[in-house]
Amino acid sequence: MPCKEGFAMVDENKLCVFTGYGDLDEAAVADHLSHIIQFPTIADRDLEAMDIGPFLGLRGYLEKTYPLVHQNCEREIIAGASMLYRWPGSGKGGKKPILLMAHQDVVPVTPGTEEDWQHPAFDGVIADGHVWGRGAIDMKNMLCAEFEAMEYLMQRGFTPDRDVYLALGHDEEVGGSGAVATAQHLLEQGVEIDFIMDEGGKPAHGEDFGASDVLVATISVFEKGYCDLQLISRSPGGHSNRPGKTTALGELAKAIVALEASPMPAELPEPFVRFYSLMGPYLDDPRMRELCTDLPNRMEEFIALLEETPQGNAMVRTTTAVTQAWGSPVNNVLPQKAVAGVNFRLNPRDTVASLLEHVRKAIHNDAIELRVVEAREASRVSPTDTPAYALIEEVMHEFYPELIVASNGLLGGTDSRKYECVCDNIYRFYPFFDTSKYRASLHGTNERISVSDLVRGTRIMIRIIEKACQ
Secondary structure (H helix, E strand, O other), X not given: OOOOOOEEEEOOOOEEEEOOOOOOOHHHHHHHHHHHHOOOXXXXXXXXXXXXXXXXXXXXXXXXXOHHHHHHOEEEEEOOOEEEXXXXXXXXXXXXXXXXXXXXXXXXXXXXXXXXXXXXXXXXXXXXXXXXXXXXXXXXXXXXXXHHHHHHHHHOOOXXXXXXXXXXXXXXXXXXXXXXXXXXXXXXXXXXXXXXXXXXXXXXXXXXXXXOOOEEEEEEEEEOEEEEEEEEEEOOOEEOOOOOOOOHHHHHHHHHHXXXXXXXXXXXXXXXXXXXXXXXXXXXXXHXXXXXXOHHHOHHHHHHHHOOOHHHHHHHOOEEEEEEEXXXXXXXXXXXXXXXXXXXXXXXXXXXXXXHXXXXXXXXXOOOEEEEEXXXXXXXXXXXXXXXXXXXXHHHHHHXXXXXXXXXEEOOOOHHHHHOOOOOOEEEEOOOOHHHHHHHHOOOOOOEEEHHHHHHHHHHHHHHHHHHOO
16 A cells, blocks of 8 residues: 555555655754754743843744744743743634643853863854754753744644644743743633643663663653752750760761661552563563563562662652761861751652651651752653554654654653643653763753754654644
8 A cells, every 4th residue: 555645665664654844944943953052041040130131032033033933823921031832723623722842941051061062052053963052952952843843834834723832931940930830821821731742751772771672762651759858967066075975967877877778669650561561572681571571460570670770760769869968067066957968759659748757767766857948749640542642652653663652751850740730641752862872961061962863853843733733
């Protein structure tokens, strides 16, 4: 059977692969991302202290570069610098709107590392087949692809059959107050979103997951929670030449040792169960491959195997990371107050309340105070049996027919969780393939994206919007 229009037959397997959007101006896409990177949109938790100039500059550049988007969309500025676009649909299908996300802000360059960059972090240099600079993969590439996709479709007279929203936070890297305000605005307007697409899972080479012979696309359907907890120990203090049997810092050290010796209970979240059920036959490790053939009955063995690596351990439990400790300001004074900082990343089964209960039991010392500095619960787990999930999967198979698409969870955090008040179907998916090669540059040095992958990701974004809205 011949392929339908826009597809072509490839290789001996007679697979129909999507070949559309051949007239997309690839050089222009790369040039646009280059200019977008040149605005150093570094966020600050204090909006009044933030340099708003680069955000205003970026806003003006987007207006000039994507004129049809700004002619055809309504735009609102929220919380000072976040932006919400609405591309009105025809309403023919009676479908709820979709919401695409990206964030404008980037992390700063670590002081002292500026000379380590092959090209300056905010010059947006195009060289060696890549666009270089802060934000190239986190996540001005997504922002660029979304604008390119909308402008491209508008140039060809496409009208979506439902509203398309584009939400661009300004402070995702420092808490996401812009996303909170934008979600609340949509809630107050009575807007219900069918599905959301934000950063998270992505297509990648299988070796990233221990399966070197396949390609894998992960769609993250939840993200772990977060808790910064302080353990505080107090004592009368005094001169260090007359110490008691222990000190505030000594008591704190005992609590830290006890806490590390008592990890939270392990359980593999259901999205990871589905992931390994699909991936099992392709895994390189023969032990894991064998266990995946009977995963429901050998789950304890499988979890024990995952616990052997930091990545696997983070999948199966709420993690405990002691990251800070301090006591007396000088060496010859007994501390009156000693403090340890512990960072936890919560699996969906756990809550902040259950975590605190666990910590209290583990340290077994009521004299030590527990103080929550910052916390958020794990997100809800989005369903995988929805038309939206199937749409992303179908599009990825069009571009990469041999790809395995599987759900998983995100160990970090995104702005998307803040939209749970208006949407049940949140899919953290990022259509850029080569970024797995540059993981070390994420929030690090020499951040970059290949031009070919930027363009391919843009074509995927066009296809997702087109298929979701026709």
